[in-house]
Amino acid sequence: xxxxxxxxxxxxxxxxxxxxxxxxxxxxxxxxxxxxxxxxxxxxxxxxxxxxxxxxxxxxxxxxxxxxxxxxxxxxxxxxxxxxxxxxxxxxxxxxxxxxxxxxxxxxxxxxxxxxxxxxxxxxxxxxxxxxxxxxxxxxxxxxxxxxxxxxxxxxxxxxxxxxxxxxxxxxxxxxxxxxxxxxxxxxxxxxxxxxxxxxxxxxxxxxxxxxxxxxxxxxxxxxxxxxxxxxxxxxxxxxxxxxxxxxxxxxxxxxxxxxxxxxxxxxxxxxxxxxxxxxxxxxxxxxxxxxxxxxxxxxxxxxxxxxxxxxxxxxxxx
Amino acid sequence: xxxxxxxxxxxxxxxxxxxxxxxxxxxxxxxxxxxxxxxxxxxxxxxxxxxxxxxxxxxxxxxxxxxxxxxxxxxxxxxxxxxxxxxxxxxxxxxxxxxxxxxxxxxxxxxxxxxxxxxxxxxxxxxxxxxxxxxxxxxxxxxxxxxxxxxxxxxxxxxxxxxxxxxxxxxxxxxxxxxxxxxxxxxxxxxxxxxxxxxxxxxxxxxxxxxxxxxxxxxxxxxxxxxxxxxxxxx
Amino acid sequence: xxxxxxxxxxxxxxxxxxxxxxxxxxxxxxxxxxxxxxxxxxxxxxxxxxxxxxxxxxxxxxxxxxxxxxxxxxxxxxxxxxxxxxxxxxxxxxxxxxxxxxxxxxxxxxxxxxxxxxxxxxxxxxxxxxxxxxxxxxxxxxxxxxxxxxxxxxxxxxxxxxxxxxxxxxxxxxxxxxxxxxxxxxxxxxxxxxxxxxxxxxxxxxxxxxxxxxxxxxxxxxxxxxxxxxxxxxxxxxxxxxxxxxxxxxxxxxxxxxxxxxxxxxxxxxxxxxxxxxxxxxxxxxxx
Ligand SMILES: Nc1ncnc2c1ncn2[C@@H]1O[C@H](COP(=O)(O)OP(=O)(O)O)[C@@H](O)[C@H]1O
Ligand SMILES: [Mg+2]
Numbered sequence: 125x126x127x128x129x130x131x132x133x134x135x136x137x138x139x140x141x142x143x144x145x146x147x148x149x150x151x152x153x154x155x156x157x158x159x160x161x162x163x164x165x166x167x168x169x170x171x172x173x174x175x176x177x178x179x180x181x182x183x184x185x186x187x188x189x190x191x192x193x194x195x196x197x198x199x200x201x202x203x204x205x206x207x208x209x210x211x212x213x214x215x216x217x218x219x220x221x222x223x224x225x226x227x228x229x230x231x232x233x234x235x236x237x238x239x240x241x242x243x244x245x246x247x248x249x250x251x252x253x254x255x256x257x258x259x260x261x262x263x264x265x266x267x268x269x270x271x272x273x274x275x276x277x278x279x280x281x282x283x284x285x286x287x288x289x290x291x292x293x294x295x296x297x298x299x300x301x302x303x304x305x306x307x308x309x310x311x312x313x314x315x316x317x318x319x320x321x322x323x324x325x326x327x328x329x330x331x332x333x334x335x336x337x338x339x340x341x342x343x344x345x346x347x348x349x350x351x352x353x354x355x356x357x358x359x360x361x362x363x364x365x366x367x368x369x370x371x372x373x374x375x376x377x378x379x380x381x382x383x384x385x386x387x388x389x390x391x392x393x394x395x396x397x398x399x400x401x402x403x404x405x406x407x408x409x410x411x412x413x414x415x416x417x418x419x420x421x422x423x424x425x426x427x428x429x430x431x432x433x434x435x436x437x438x439x440x441x442x443x
Numbered sequence: 444x445x446x447x448x449x450x451x452x453x454x455x456x457x458x459x460x461x462x463x464x465x466x467x468x469x470x471x472x473x474x475x476x477x478x479x480x481x482x483x484x485x486x487x488x489x490x491x492x493x494x495x496x497x498x499x500x501x502x503x504x505x506x507x508x509x510x511x512x513x514x515x516x517x518x519x520x521x522x523x524x525x526x527x528x529x530x531x532x533x534x535x536x537x538x539x540x541x542x543x544x545x546x547x548x549x550x551x552x553x554x555x556x557x558x559x560x561x562x563x564x565x566x567x568x569x570x571x572x573x574x575x576x577x578x579x580x581x582x583x584x585x586x587x588x589x590x591x592x593x594x595x596x597x598x599x600x601x602x603x604x605x606x607x608x609x610x611x612x613x614x615x616x617x618x619x620x621x622x623x624x625x626x627x628x629x630x631x632x633x634x635x636x637x638x639x640x641x642x643x644x645x646x647x648x649x650x651x652x653x654x655x656x657x658x659x660x661x662x663x664x665x666x667x668x669x670x671x672x673x674x675x676x677x678x
Numbered sequence: 679x680x681x682x683x684x685x686x687x688x689x690x691x692x693x694x695x696x697x698x699x700x701x702x703x704x705x706x707x708x709x710x711x712x713x714x715x716x717x718x719x720x721x722x723x724x725x726x727x728x729x730x731x732x733x734x735x736x737x738x739x740x741x742x743x744x745x746x747x748x749x750x751x752x753x754x755x756x757x758x759x760x761x762x763x764x765x766x767x768x769x770x771x772x773x774x775x776x777x778x779x780x781x782x783x784x785x786x787x788x789x790x791x792x793x794x795x796x797x798x799x800x801x802x803x804x805x806x807x808x809x810x811x812x813x814x815x816x817x818x819x820x821x822x823x824x825x826x827x828x829x830x831x832x833x834x835x836x837x838x839x840x841x842x843x844x845x846x847x848x849x850x851x852x853x854x855x856x857x858x859x860x861x862x863x864x865x866x867x868x869x870x871x872x873x874x875x876x877x878x879x880x881x882x883x884x885x886x887x888x889x890x891x892x893x894x895x896x897x898x899x900x901x902x903x904x905x906x907x908x909x910x911x912x913x914x915x916x917x918x919x920x921x922x923x924x925x926x927x928x929x930x931x932x933x934x935x936x937x938x939x940x941x942x943x944x945x946x947x948x949x950x951x952x953x954x955x956x957x958x959x960x961x962x963x964x965x966x
Contacts (some may be wrong), residue, residue, distance in 0.1 A: 179769060181769065181772065222844045224826075229950060229951065233950065233952070233954060235711070235768065235769075235772075236705075236711050236901070236905075236909060237905065237909070237950060237954065239772070240901050240902070240905060240946050241946065241947065241950055243898070243943075244942075244943035244946045244947055247940065247943050247949075248940060248943055248944075250941050251936075251939065254692075255936070332926075368776065368780065371773070371776070372777075375773055396700055404784050404787050404788055405784075405788070407783075407784040408778055408780075408781060408784040408785055408788065410777075410780060411777045411778070411779075411780030411781035411782075411783075411784060412777070413777070414773055414774070414776060414777025414780065415759060415774050415777035415778060415781065418757070418763065418766070418770045418773045418777065419762045419763050419766075419774065422766060422770050467692055491853065491856060492855075493855060493856070512857060513855040513858065514855070514858040514859070517856065517857065517858035518858060522856075523856045525852065525853065529850050529852055529853040529856075530850075530851060530853065531845070531846045531849040531853060531854075532849060533845065533848075533849050534842065534845060534846060534849060538845075538846075541839070541842060542842065542843060542846045542857045542859070543857060545839070545843060545857045545858050545859050546857070546858035547860075590857075592855075594858070595829060602900075605940060
């Protein structure tokens with residue numbers, strides 16, 4: 125047993141080391157894609173905190189991504205001397221606050237209303253960005269200045285790798301902690317049964333709002349990293365289709381699973397880049413994947429992995 | 444006319460009926476008693492085909508029905524008045540009754556059943572155009588029974604008709620149940636109100652966690668020490 | 679002048695009403711939310727387009743096939759996508775219809791490209807004078823067709839045995855089963871009717887906004903209309919659609935014209951803040 129654990133640990137350490145020296149021998153494009161994997165993993169984790177753990181559908185998470193991205197871009201251009209860590213915090217907190225605020229009216233509502241409000245939210249955010257061109261440059265898009273940390277300029281994907289990946293890893297671990305604690309259990313209870321958790325004395329409203337705020341915070345940070353990685357953002361980067369891609373990520377990866385969020389983000393971003401020449405086929409594949417997974421594997425890929433781990437080769441697990 | 448033989452029913456992996464054997468004779472009232480969660484409603488749902496059984500057999504008028512759909516079972520002459528009425532609350536009284544006759548075609552005969560229901564329950568006739576959701580509890584139970592009568596059944600499965608009703612209304616409902624039975628319809632009556640049920644029933648079964656633990660003629664069950672303690676004690 | 683804008687607003691609104699009605703019927707009877715309602719419309723529109731433009735059939739025949747295909751699309755959706763998930767939570771079915779809308783939109787794009795196409799109107803485009811207002815024949819046709827369809831549906835659900843049984847299913851599936859009503863058949867019929875409504879929508883809307891794969895987005899206006907009217911209420915869906923149509927047509931006279939794009943969303947947010955149950959929205963009916 126302990127040999128096995130030691131083996132796993134050793135493997136993890138080696139994987140981590142390998143991962144962090146990988147920019148030395150990977151191509152620029154590969155590093156860029158790895159960065160996007162991390163950014164979208166953060167978004168998927170954020171979205172999963174709402175959808176997977178509370179069962180509320182958000183069809184407007186691209187709006188949060190946009191707020192995070194634009195506030196980072198604007199902050200960096202007016203106060204570029206600030207540490208990107210501070211800027212990202214501000215962007216994340218701002219987005220989180222907006223998410224919290226959005227959560228307050230939403231939590232009284234159910235199902236379809238939440239879908240439509242969040243969808244409306246996403247559209248309204250891009251519309252605001254489009255119209256408020258004195259701040260956002262509207263349709264022309266925004267050229268994002270480089271992040272500078274104590275004289276070190278993050279001016280390449282390789283350098284950004286060392287900003288994006290550590291942040292993602294830390295935030296993933298934090299998310300894992302959150303869902304394993306009381307709050308996470310409460311979130312899950314909401315998903316299982318609203319009435320039951322109400323009688324259990326869980327203050328649903330409070331938790332749903334918290335979930336939304338936290339989810340927005342994660343997505344906002346991802347937005348900031350997105351702005352740095354893309355170096356150019358425009359309202360079109362955050363349209364409704366993007367929000368739906370996010371939903372596809374967690375459906376395919378696995379609702380209510382951190383690991384699933386990462387898997388889903390990697391798979392979908394991978395497909396997006398592998399088929400970047402064929403955007404039509406790519407959306408077709410996403411659509412088919414949504415259907416197939418929801419009908420045959422509603423717990424997503426992480427659900428399959430869990431079943432396989434628990435069920436084992438010759439053991440029947442009773443739930 | 445109805446014979447359950449070692450019927451087993453599951454909710455997922457949980458076994459709710461562990462081999463239930465029950466007989467209902469033509470034109471009789473049979474009481475099915477038991478504490479909350481014993482499996483009384485499950486027994487009725489299994490008979491009417493709402494839940495499939497996984498073991499045993501159910502015979503009705505000499506035919507096996509345990510694999511039939513609810514629709515076929517209604518057509519064969521079994522009507523189920525579910526626990527908590529389960530009316531179509533957004534439909535009028537008339538529409539609810541019309542749905543009770545959904546499997547029937549002959550308009551004249553449906554009309555005759557309707558008159559019969561309104562003869563049993565004149566209060567419903569006064570509320571024909573009212574939505575079922577606006578009726579009082581007693582009227583709702585009347586409508587639920589009336590709706591079941593509309594398919595002209597040979598056997599009615601009645602699940603806790605006295606639930607949540609005032610004593611006077613309970614007596615009224617039980618009077619009508621006896622009347623319906625006197626006109627030739629057999630009744631399998633599920634009740635927590637054991638005293639009341641055994642007074643109208645000819646025979647009684649007692650269910651405990653999915654098994655029949657006691658069965659006898661009603662007057663003997665009423666005298667039974669065990670029954671007295673468990674189900675009649677407080678009364 | 680304003681009166682004329684209102685009339686064309688009603689015509690636009692009729693189309694939203696149809697969308698909202700299709701959504702509401704499915705929701706009421708099955709509890710499911712169909713995000714692909716707009717794409718069903720778009721797809722049957724393209725079927726008609728293929729019939730007359732590529733295969734050279736007459737317009738009338740093509741429009742007839744359009745309606746027929748819309749019923750088939752509804753049935754196929756139910757059978758292929760919704761029924762396999764019948765025991766799954768509504769959430770899953772919503773995601774499935776979302777996936778279906780994506781598949782239909784991008785699939786249609788692959789077949790017919792994402793361009794805009796002219797679509798013939800079933801109605802004359804000349805203008806009629808009705809008292810003070812001059813009304814476009816197309817608007818009049820839209821309003822009349824929608825009105826007739828609504829009436830037919832009303833009588834079907836109110837007075838026919840099948841229609842009543844469908845309402846019964848939406849009240850309680852368990853009790854409906856006990857009456858001998860086939861819930862499956864009722865669901866399929868609901869989807870067929872919603873499909874048909876989406877087909878009528880295609881025939882009415884495509885000539886006005888052109889036929890394109892983006893046409894399905896009208897479902898969002900449908901949702902906004904249904905929520906404005908009171909989610910789950912059939913008269914609400916109709917009323918909400920017409921009000922939304924009027925708002926959309928009148929608002930650009932008072933606000934900058936870009937506002938038109940976000941009206942459905944503004945309406946949504948407004949309703950949810952002021953009265954989440956919508957205009958005709960009812961509290962849950964008392965159960966026992
Ligand atoms: N829909 C259901 N799903 C799972 N278990 C159920 C369901 N309905 C009843 N049960 C369980 O089956 C057992 C019998 O229930 P029921 O037939 O309703 O009892 P009774 O009608 O005698 O009160 C109980 O343990 C109950 O918890
Ligand atoms: Mg019971």
